[in-house]
Amino acid sequence: xxxxxxxxxxxxxxxxxxxxxxxxxxxxxxxxxxxxxxxxxxxxxxxxxxxxxxxxxxxxxxxxxxxxxxxxxxxxxxxxxxxx
Amino acid sequence: xxxxxxxxxxxxxxxxxxxxxxxxxxxxxxxxxxxxxxxxxxxxxxxxxxxxxxxxxxxxxxxxxxxxxxxxxxxxxxxxxxxxxxxxxxxxxxxxxxxxxxxxxxxxxxxxxxxxxxxxxxxxxxxxxxxxxxxxxxxxxxxxxxxxxxxxxxxxxxxxxxxxxxxxxxxxxxxxxxxxxxxxxxxxxxxxxxxxxxxxxxxxxxxxxxxxxxxxxxxxxxxxxxxxxxxxxxxxxxxxxxxxxxxxxxxxxxxxxxxxxxxxxxxxxxxxxxxxxxxxxxxxxxxxxxxxxxxxxxxxxxxxxxxxxxxxxxxxxxxxxxxxxxxxxxxxxxxxxxxxxxxxxxxxxxxxxxxxxxxxxxx
Numbered sequence: 001x002x003x004x005x006x007x008x009x010x011x012x013x014x015x016x017x018x019x020x021x022x023x024x025x026x027x028x029x030x031x032x033x034x035x036x037x038x039x040x041x042x043x044x045x046x047x048x049x050x051x052x053x054x055x056x057x058x059x060x061x062x063x064x065x066x067x068x069x070x071x072x073x074x075x076x077x078x079x080x081x082x083x084x
Numbered sequence: 085x086x087x088x089x090x091x092x093x094x095x096x097x098x099x100x101x102x103x104x105x106x107x108x109x110x111x112x113x114x115x116x117x118x119x120x121x122x123x124x125x126x127x128x129x130x131x132x133x134x135x136x137x138x139x140x141x142x143x144x145x146x147x148x149x150x151x152x153x154x155x156x157x158x159x160x161x162x163x164x165x166x167x168x169x170x171x172x173x174x175x176x177x178x179x180x181x182x183x184x185x186x187x188x189x190x191x192x193x194x195x196x197x198x199x200x201x202x203x204x205x206x207x208x209x210x211x212x213x214x215x216x217x218x219x220x221x222x223x224x225x226x227x228x229x230x231x232x233x234x235x236x237x238x239x240x241x242x243x244x245x246x247x248x249x250x251x252x253x254x255x256x257x258x259x260x261x262x263x264x265x266x267x268x269x270x271x272x273x274x275x276x277x278x279x280x281x282x283x284x285x286x287x288x289x290x291x292x293x294x295x296x297x298x299x300x301x302x303x304x305x306x307x308x309x310x311x312x313x314x315x316x317x318x319x320x321x322x323x324x325x326x327x328x329x330x331x332x333x334x335x336x337x338x339x340x341x342x343x344x345x346x347x348x349x350x351x352x353x354x355x356x357x358x359x360x361x362x363x364x365x366x367x368x369x370x371x372x373x374x375x376x377x378x379x380x381x382x383x384x385x386x387x388x389x390x391x392x393x394x395x396x397x398x399x400x401x402x403x404x405x406x407x408x409x410x411x412x413x414x415x416x417x418x419x420x421x422x423x424x425x426x427x428x429x430x431x432x433x434x435x436x437x438x439x440x441x442x443x444x445x446x447x
Contacts, residue, residue, distance in 0.1 A: 001146055002112040007136045011109060014133040015102045 086375040089332065090340050091367050092116035094150070094295075096347025097124075097131050104345075104356045108363055116182075117141045118148040118342045121175035122168060142180035148293065148340060149175060149184040149225075150262075156217045156231070157190035157204045159398035161391035164194060165217070169224040176225045183381070185230040185262045185293065186221065188250060192405035192442065200441055202404065203237050205425050206249040209394045215256040216392035219385055222257040228381035230260035230292060235267035235299075235314035238438070239429040240275045247286035258383040260292035265324050265331065266299055266314055266344075273312040274434065279327050283334065291335040292379060296320050296328070296366060297344035302440075306413075306433040313437075317349035320362045328369050337379030341366060400424050408435075408442040 003011075093105055095117050108114050117137055124130050130138075141147040154168050172184060193199035204210050222229045231250050237243045250261060263286060265279075272279045298318030301310040320343070332338060343363055350356050400422055407416050413435045419427050 001115055001141065001144060003109055003140055007140050008110060010133050010136050011102065011106055014131065015099065015106050017099070 085378045087339070087378055088375050089338060089370045089373055090115035090146070091363070091370050092118055092146070092148070092340060092342045093363070094118045094120070094342055094344040095134055095137060096345070097134060098347030098350075100350040101345075101347030102133060104350050104359055108360065113363070113367060116146040116148060116340055116342075118150050118340075120150045120152050122151050122153050122171060127174075127178060138179040145180065145182060147179060147181050148342070149181040149227075150232075151184060151186040153191065154186045154217070154221065155191040155201075156186055156188065156221075157210055157214050157401075158217075159190075159210070159213050159394040159401055161393055162194055169220060172221065173224045176227060181225070181227060183228040183230060183260070183292070184221065184225045185232055185260075187232050188234045188246065190401060192401075192408070199405070201234070202401075202438070203234050203242060203246075204401075205239075205242055206245045206252075207397075207424050209397050210424065211249070211252055212392050213394055213397065214253045216387060218253060218257050218259060219387040220391070222259070222382065222385070223387065228260060228292075229257055230254070230262045232262035232264050232295065233267050233286070235264065235270035235312075236434070236438070237271060237275070238434050239426070239431060240277070241426070241429050243271045243275050243277065243282065244285060246271075247282075251287045251290065254290060257385055258381060259290075260379070260381050261286060261288075261290045262293045262295060263288075263291045263331070263335070264295035264297075264314075265328065266295065266297045266320070269321060269324055270299065270312040270314050273309075275431070279323065280330060283327075283331055288334045289336055289379075291338050292381065293340040293342065294328075294331070294335070294338060295342050295344055296324060296362075298362075302437060304433040304436060306436055311433055311437050316344050316346045319358045320366075325362075325365055325369070328366065329373065332369070332373045336377060338376055339378065341370060397424050405442070408439050413439060 091113070092115055093108070095101075105114070119134070119138055138147060149172070151168070151172065153164075154172075155162075155165060158165060175181070176184070187201060189201045189203050191199045192202050218229060218231070231253060233246055233250065237246065253259075254261065263283070265283075268279055268282050271277070272282050297314065297316045298320050300313050300315045300318060302313050304311050328341075332341075343359075343366060345359055350359070403421060404425070407419065411419075413432055416435055416439075417427060417430060417432060
């Protein structure tokens with residue numbers, strides 16, 4: 001599905017806040033339409049503090065893959081309920 | 085009506101995930117997105133770029149909802165389950181979901197922040213509990229609802245019965261199956277069964293959605309072979325790519341294929357490339373698959389105001405969770421305190437694996 005230019009701009013801005021896209025820009029292409037599977041930004045310049053984007057609570061499905069997220073006992077607190 | 089099978093991805097909130105999937109969205113190759121609406125405590129905390137995705141894909145009829153924490157088989161109706169339903173209802177009012185799915189099984193504790201999902205054996209009581217919960221879900225969201233097969237079982241008997249169990253469960257709401265092929269792969273490997281043999285134990289005419297993902301291997305002191313885990317952190321196994329065309333051919337009403345990967349697992353540029361390669365390999369398979377006849381899902385139903393409860397099953401669910409925390413594998417294997425599970429059939433390596441996970445995630 002073709003997404004709107006506005007949404008694409010939002011995605012690019014959010015992604016850029018967490019990385020850089022040197023290869024694509026060197027090629028003269030827009031950062032995220034250059035080559036499928038290539039020119040992917042890295043996390044090297046990420047400046048967004050993790051608490052603003054809570055870790056996902058989505059587990060795998062095997063009954064054995066609980067959420068890789070902080071819980072009540074974790075220092076950073078549980079993102080599901082706010083308790084620390 | 086016929087339509088082409090749509091390929092999508094499961095959304096994750098991390099920046100690394102966004103960076104990995106952005107080329108796919110920019111190229112317009114993502115047909116549909118799936119969102120686990122219950123993984124954020126408050127909608128306000130969902131990143132803006134995900135909200136934008138939910139709005140745009142929802143408006144286009146390309147948004148699927150996938151729950152994690154409902155705990156369909158919790159045998160004693162809980163406040164958490166009601167709160168979850170309220171949240172699911174709110175989610176469907178905020179965005180236009182096409183359908184909602186949940187997992188087979190139950191959570192090991194009422195404190196869902198410190199628990200993990202466990203499988204359940206087929207019994208009349210468990211089935212009645214599950215039907216009640218599924219009807220409540222369908223009533224809350226007013227959408228087609230489905231159940232995903234689990235990757236973990238304690239016994240081969242449960243592996244072979246899961247398809248029948250889910251089939252009986254879905255009858256009450258005319259629901260659909262979310263067939264997770266990596267979960268099937270885990271069960272097939274862990275219990276020495278062929279993948280397609282297991283697939284064919286499910287009512288494939290009810291499959292509306294398929295999940296694909298990677299996983300990992302875990303050593304066991306109880307057997308030579310490793311245990312396969314559904315950890316959503318690696319490439320899709322080649323064997324699943326090989327069987328996908330055959331599985332698609334067996335599912336006359338499948339509409340969606342979703343690629344899953346946890347957002348924090350993109351540790352290198354290679355892992356990103358691998359994920360994108362998986363996406364395009366699946367796309368190629370789908371592009372070579374004939375259109376499917378869209379199925380009809382959902383039917384009117386009635387349910388009692390009072391939830392179906394079973395104190396005896398609930399007590400055993402609590403007991404099982406407790407024994408996994410405190411008892412040895414040998415103790416569990418020789419326990420005679422269960423009526424709803426045949427503990428003597430359980431594979432010791434799987435019991436041990438469940439204990440390890442319990443140690444890690446239970447309070």
